[in-house]
Amino acid sequence: MLPVNPDRFLADLHKLRSFGASGVGKGVVRRAFSDPDIESRKWLTEQYTGAGLTAQIDPVGTVWGLAEGKSLLIGSHSDTQPEGGWLDGALGVICGLELARAGAEAGLPVSAVSFQDEEGRFGVTTGSRIWGGFTSLEDADRLTDTDGVTFGEARARMADLTSDFPDPSRFKGFVECHIEQGPWLDKAGEAAGVVSSIVGIRDMRITFSGEQNHAGTTPMHLRKDAYQGMVAFQNLIAQRFRNLVTPSTVWTTGHVDLYPGSHSIVPGRCTFSMQWRDGEKPRLDRMEEVIREAAEEVAREKGLKLETSGMLSLDPVPMDDGFQAALARGAETIAPGRWRKMPSGALHDSTSVSAHMPVAMLFVPSINGISHAFEEDTREEDLVAGLQILAHAVAEIAA
Amino acid sequence: MLPVNPDRFLADLHKLRSFGASGVGKGVVRRAFSDPDIESRKWLTEQYTGAGLTAQIDPVGTVWGLAEGKSLLIGSHSDTQPEGGWLDGALGVICGLELARAGAEAGLPVSAVSFQDEEGRFGVTTGSRIWGGFTSLEDADRLTDTDGVTFGEARARMADLTSDFPDPSRFKGFVECHIEQGPWLDKAGEAAGVVSSIVGIRDMRITFSGEQNHAGTTPMHLRKDAYQGMVAFQNLIAQRFRNLVTPSTVWTTGHVDLYPGSHSIVPGRCTFSMQWRDGEKPRLDRMEEVIREAAEEVAREKGLKLETSGMLSLDPVPMDDGFQAALARGAETIAPGRWRKMPSGALHDSTSVSAHMPVAMLFVPSINGISHAFEEDTREEDLVAGLQILAHAVAEIAA
Numbered sequence: 001m002l003p004v005n006p007d008r009f010l011a012d013l014h015k016l017r018s019f020g021a022s023g024v025g026k027g028v029v030r031r032a033f034s035d036p037d038i039e040s041r042k043w044l045t046e047q048y049t050g051a052g053l054t055a056q057i058d059p060v061g062t063v064w065g066l067a068e069g070k071s072l073l074i075g076s077h078s079d080t081q082p083e084g085g086w087l088d089g090a091l092g093v094i095c096g097l098e099l100a101r102a103g104a105e106a107g108l109p110v111s112a113v114s115f116q117d118e119e120g121r122f123g124v125t126t127g128s129r130i131w132g133g134f135t136s137l138e139d140a141d142r143l144t145d146t147d148g149v150t151f152g153e154a155r156a157r158m159a160d161l162t163s164d165f166p167d168p169s170r171f172k173g174f175v176e177c178h179i180e181q182g183p184w185l186d187k188a189g190e191a192a193g194v195v196s197s198i199v200g201i202r203d204m205r206i207t208f209s210g211e212q213n214h215a216g217t218t219p220m221h222l223r224k225d226a227y228q229g230m231v232a233f234q235n236l237i238a239q240r241f242r243n244l245v246t247p248s249t250v251w252t253t254g255h256v257d258l259y260p261g262s263h264s265i266v267p268g269r270c271t272f273s274m275q276w277r278d279g280e281k282p283r284l285d286r287m288e289e290v291i292r293e294a295a296e297e298v299a300r301e302k303g304l305k306l307e308t309s310g311m312l313s314l315d316p317v318p319m320d321d322g323f324q325a326a327l328a329r330g331a332e333t334i335a336p337g338r339w340r341k342m343p344s345g346a347l348h349d350s351t352s353v354s355a356h357m358p359v360a361m362l363f364v365p366s367i368n369g370i371s372h373a374f375e376e377d378t379r380e381e382d383l384v385a386g387l388q389i390l391a392h393a394v395a396e397i398a399a
Numbered sequence: 400m401l402p403v404n405p406d407r408f409l410a411d412l413h414k415l416r417s418f419g420a421s422g423v424g425k426g427v428v429r430r431a432f433s434d435p436d437i438e439s440r441k442w443l444t445e446q447y448t449g450a451g452l453t454a455q456i457d458p459v460g461t462v463w464g465l466a467e468g469k470s471l472l473i474g475s476h477s478d479t480q481p482e483g484g485w486l487d488g489a490l491g492v493i494c495g496l497e498l499a500r501a502g503a504e505a506g507l508p509v510s511a512v513s514f515q516d517e518e519g520r521f522g523v524t525t526g527s528r529i530w531g532g533f534t535s536l537e538d539a540d541r542l543t544d545t546d547g548v549t550f551g552e553a554r555a556r557m558a559d560l561t562s563d564f565p566d567p568s569r570f571k572g573f574v575e576c577h578i579e580q581g582p583w584l585d586k587a588g589e590a591a592g593v594v595s596s597i598v599g600i601r602d603m604r605i606t607f608s609g610e611q612n613h614a615g616t617t618p619m620h621l622r623k624d625a626y627q628g629m630v631a632f633q634n635l636i637a638q639r640f641r642n643l644v645t646p647s648t649v650w651t652t653g654h655v656d657l658y659p660g661s662h663s664i665v666p667g668r669c670t671f672s673m674q675w676r677d678g679e680k681p682r683l684d685r686m687e688e689v690i691r692e693a694a695e696e697v698a699r700e701k702g703l704k705l706e707t708s709g710m711l712s713l714d715p716v717p718m719d720d721g722f723q724a725a726l727a728r729g730a731e732t733i734a735p736g737r738w739r740k741m742p743s744g745a746l747h748d749s750t751s752v753s754a755h756m757p758v759a760m761l762f763v764p765s766i767n768g769i770s771h772a773f774e775e776d777t778r779e780e781d782l783v784a785g786l787q788i789l790a791h792a793v794a795e796i797a798a
Contacts, residue, residue, distance in 0.1 A: 182616030199615065203662055214770065215651040216598065216676050216744035217581030220644075222768070227652055234630045245619075252614040253626055254664050256655045263602055263672040265653050273662040277615050345615035369621070371613065 001333075002102035002110075002391040006384045009098040012047065013383070016040060016078060016094060017086040026086040027374025032079040032117035032126075033061065033154040040078055042161070044093070044114055051101040053112065058165045059137065060151075061116035061158045062127045065100055066166060071109035072398040073171040073357075074099050074390070076178055077118035077127070077349055085179075085376025087383075089118055089349075091364070092177040095387055099394050108398040111171060115349045122151040125352050131165055132352035168356035173323060173397065176350045177362045177386055179378055183369030184342060191335035191385045193342040193363035194327045198351050199248075200284050200316035203275040205255075205309035206233070206295055210302070212260065212268025226270035227258055229304045236294040244286055248343055251276040251287070279316050279343035316343075317351045323360030323397060330392030331362075334385050362390060400729075401501035401509075401790040405783045408497040411446065412782070415439060415477060415493060416485040425485040426773025431478040431516035431525075432460065432553040439477055441560070443492070443513055450500040452511065457564045458536065459550075460515035460557045461526045464499055465565060466508040471797040472570040472756075473498050473789070474512035475577055476526070476748055484578075484775025486782075488517055488748075490763070491576040494786055498793055507797040510570065514748045521550040524751050530564055531751035567755035572722060572796065575749045575760045576785055578777055582768030583741060590734035590784045592741040592762035593726045597750050598647075599683050599715035602674040604654075604708035605632070605694055609701070611659065611667025625669035626657055628703045635693040643685055647742055650675040650686070678715050678742035715742075716750050722759030722796060729791030730761075733784050761785060761792075 020029045020036030030036045041063045045055035048065030056064045063078075076092025096112030103110030116127030122143040129135045141152030155162075180186075185193055210224030234253070241251070252275045259269040276287050292308070299306035324341070331339035342363065350359040364386040367377045419428045419435030429435045440462045444454035447464030455463045462477075475491025495511030502509030515526030521542040528534045540551030554561075579585075584592055609623030633652070640650070651674045658668040675686050691707070698705035723740070730738035741762065749758040763785040766776045 180616065181613055182618070183621055184618070201615070213768075214580055214745060215649065215653060215674060216600070216746070217579065217770075218649070218744075218768065219581070219583070219646060220649055221646070222582055222586075225651075227655070228633075231630055231633045234627075235634060247618060247620070250614065250617070250619055252624075252662070252665055254614060254657065254662050254666050255660045256626070256657050258653065258655050261654045263651070263653050263674050266651055267653050275614060275662050345617075346613060347615070369612075369617065371616075 001388065002099060002106050002108065002395050004098050004102045004387050004391045006387060009094060009387055010380065010383065012097060013090065013094045016090050019043065020080070022374055024374045026377060028080050028084045028086050029082065030078070030080040030084065031082060032119065032121045033157055037079055038158055041114065044078070047097055048112060051097060052104045053100055056166065057158065057162045058131070059162050060127050060130055060155055061162065062131065063114045064166050065097070065112040067100065067103065067109040067111045069109050070170060070172050071111040072394060073111045073113055073174045074394065075113035075115070076176050077115040079117055079119050081119050081372045083374060085371055085373060087179045087376060087378055088371060089178065091179060091383065095177040095390055098387060099390060102391060103394070103398060108395065110394060110398055118349055121145045122154070124347060125349055126151065128349040128352035132355040134352060134355065171357055173320065173358040174350060174353045175323060175360050175362070175390065175394065175397070176348060177364070177390055178348060179366045179371060179376070180363040181346055181366055181371035185363065185365035186367055186369060190338045190340060190365065191382055192331045192339040192389055194324055194331055194339065195319050195344045195361035195363060196324065196341045197279045197319060198317040198344045198348060199277040199279045200281055201275065201277050201312065201314045202284055202288055203273070203312040205271055206274050207269065207271040207307040208299060209269045209305040209307070211266070213266040215264045215266050218266055223266050224303050225266050226304060227267045229298050229302050230270045230272055232302065233294055233298045236298065237290055240290045240294065241287065244283065244290065248345065249278045249283065250345060277345055281315050317354050319360045320358035323358060326393040326396040327360055327362055327389060330389035333392055334388045362386060400787065401498060401505050401507065401794050403497050403501045403786055403790040405786060408493060408786050409779065409782065411496060412489065412493045415489050418442065419479065421773055423773045425776060427479050427483045427485050428481065429477070429479045429483065430481060431518065431520045432556055436478055437557055440513065443477070446496055447511060450496060451503045452499055455565065456557065456561045457530070458561050459526045459529050459554055460561070461530065462513045463565050464496070464511040466499065466502065466510045468508050469569060469571050470508035470510040471793060472510045472512055472573045473793065474514070475575050476514040476517035478516055478518050480518050480771045482773060484770055484772060486578045486775060486777055487770060488577065490578060490782065494576040494789055497786060498789060501790060502793070502797060507794065509793060509797055517748055520544045521553070523746060524748050525550065527748040527751035531754040533751060533754065570756055572719065572757040573749060573752040574722060574789065574793065574796070575747060575758070576789055577747060577760060577762060578765045578770060578775070579762040580745055580765055580770035584762065584764035585766055585768060589737045589739060589764065590781050591730045591738040591788055593723055593730055593738065594718050594743045594760035594762060595723065595740045596678045596718055597716040597743045597747060598676040598678045599680055600674065600676050600711065600713045601683055601687055602672070602711040604670055605673055606668065606670040606706040607698060608668045608704040610665070612665040614663045614665050617665055622665050623702050624665050625703060626666045628697050628701050629669045629671055631701065632693055632697045635697065636690055639689045639693065640686065643682065643689065647744065648677045648682065649744060676744055680714050716753050718759045719757035722757060725792040725795040726759055726761055726788060729788040732791055733787045761788060
């Protein structure tokens with residue numbers, strides 16, 4: 001186990017929280033490229049330098065603390081949602097800092113990182129996706145936030161601080177610690193989750209078109225009601241998913257648009273979002289079949305026209321077996337019987353980084369499963385346990 | 400039967416269409432207080448005068464053609480939707496004109512009317528509701544259209560043409576002819592519908608509030624998904640309505656608002672409209688019980704919070720029995736076996752007028768049930784049959 005210092009680690013975690021502290025509980029407002037974000041990144045370069053690393057900010061604002069030679073990379077992201085929690089990615093960033101310091105003391109090469117804009121002011125995991133080669137810098141520069149600011153304009157705010165992207169080949173792997181952002185560990189009273197895979201996502205829009213009609217004079221049996229098509233579709237998939245899904249499979253409709261949207265008009269058009277996530281690609285594919293079949297069936301039966309949008313499709317990302325085994329041994333040492341293997345239902349920077357090297361993730365519990373909110377928190381003993389599990393695993397992996 | 404002249408009637412109907420003709424099929428754009436509307440109302444006063452009536456425009460722009468003594472009032476409205484059909488209320492207005500002319504020839508006192516803003520630029524059946532005493536002129540003047548123009552400002556455009564409201568006591572009753580705006584008569588190949596009642600309406604908003612959560616990390620069994628609450632509610636009421644409704648009962652959800660409305664967030668709040676219509680008050684009341692019980696049941700089972708808005712409640716308006724009988728005899732004479740008694744699923748000016756006197760309505764078929772659209776139409780033989788049925792009934796009623 002690397003010689004980590006829990007007090008120093010907690011102190012740094014609270015120090016990072018002070019950049020953009022919301023004044024509501026432990027909440028933080030530190031969006032990518034905001035003043036608190038830029039200040040926190042300057043502070044981080046000083047800490048990396050103090051840990052004996054070579055600090056470097058790449059062209060998109062990701063902060064790197066580079067150890068000599070081939071090293072293990074540890075970190076996450078320190079930008080937050082518009083109303084964010086104090087841990088989220090910040091926990092993984094400070095774990096990286098503390099493990100790099102402990103690695104330096106133990107003579108093991110550990111580098112650290114805080115990726116930029118994981119929370120998606122301009123996209124999703126923007127900083128790591130550019131480094132992972134999924135998006136070119138040129139394309140990224142044209143992305144806009146909800147106020148119309150471009151990524152190019154935003155990163156120009158840090159231009160005086162930046163130099164090059166580090167070469168991915170200098171790292172032997174990446175380990176990311178993150179809060180679970182879900183309820184499983186907290187409900188079970190467990191200390192940690194060794195992530196088996198980051199779930200894949202399918203996301204599309206479905207549109208039923210029928211006949212817009214007077215809600216008083218059009219009898220029920222002659223209606224082609226696009227909204228009722230959506231209701232029938234939800235019933236069909238809920239029924240057909242029963243023998244197909246696992247307890248960690250999820251599906252969500254979070255957006256609905258009815259046209260024309262009047263109390264007194266039978267809706268002629270209903271567009272709604274359909275998103276589903278699972279750790280296994282074959283299950284994602286099978287769910288897609290169920291969804292497309294159900295939508296076609298409803299359209300046929302109710303005389304509606306069916307249109308589907310292009311589909312966002314991110315396949316599940318498996319975590320490295322060797323890294324997982326090392327994390328599992330660490331977890332069993334620090335919290336015997338109080339940890340589990342589990343998929344990650346959320347996207348993380350690890351997805352992007354997996355393009356270049358083996359990756360692994362460790363989750364600590366989220367109290368009541370809450371994240372992306374000022375109330376987000378984790379018990380201090382669980383934060384420290386997470387650090388110690390990493391200290392065990394990294395000692396093995398980085399050796 | 401009054402000596403009506405079908406050719407003159409059809410010619411006038413086409414003349415009225417020319418005010419605001421859209422150039423698309425027979426469509427008309429003649430919103431209340433628009434230039435074409437005001438021009439058409441001037442034209443109408445000339446026709447009323449030519450028919451031997453005393454023409455008068457009241458303070459809200461409703462045009463009256465008044466016969467001497469106690470008379471039967473016949474008419475409807477000549478304003479249209481933003482994209483309207485040529486018949487809608489215009490048919491009833493020209494029926495009123497032709498029947499007043501025929502009444503004058505036969506020595507029977509028949510008055511005629513075209514109400515203002517039935518289509519709801521400023522409300523619903525605004526002109527007749529003011530005359531019916533449901534809304535004061537003072538309150539109405541503060542109503543605004545979607546562009547922010549007040550009713551007071553709009554009616555000032557006609558101020559040089561207007562005088563007083565006529566005294567309702569000079570009329571012995573009101574008969575309104577209108578297109579069905581639904582598919583029943585057209586589908587059955589029938590010529591006319593004698594309206595039994597104008598259906599009552601209940602209209603409210605229902606809100607389920609649950610927990611806004613991450614759509615990737617929140618497992619299905621721990622979600623409090625406000626959208627899924629709405630889906631469950633729709634299933635429950637559809638099932639429970641089965642033994643309660645008649646073929647002419649309708650219910651509609653035409654508006655849905657999900658919060659926050661993101662693909663990746665389990666919706667924390669879902670507000671949707673719920674409107675139902677039926678000709679019988681007890682059935683409307685029983686449906687309300689089913690709706691409220693189902694919403695409470697879903698909220699309880701899914702751990703959601705339930706809120707309901709205030710409810711708009713318009714009771715059914717029965718048509719006068721004697722007038723109905725006269726219309727039925729007229730229908731059986733002109734179109735033997737090819738007419739029916741039926742409720743009106745839409746509101747009409749007759750609802751407002753019923754505050755003052757007995758009312759009745761006659762429907763003619765709408766081709767494919769279409770109205771409030773440029774495609775709206777009715778076969779010429781059915782238009783003439785409607786006029787002749789009225790000519791029979793009015794000869795009885797006005798005598």
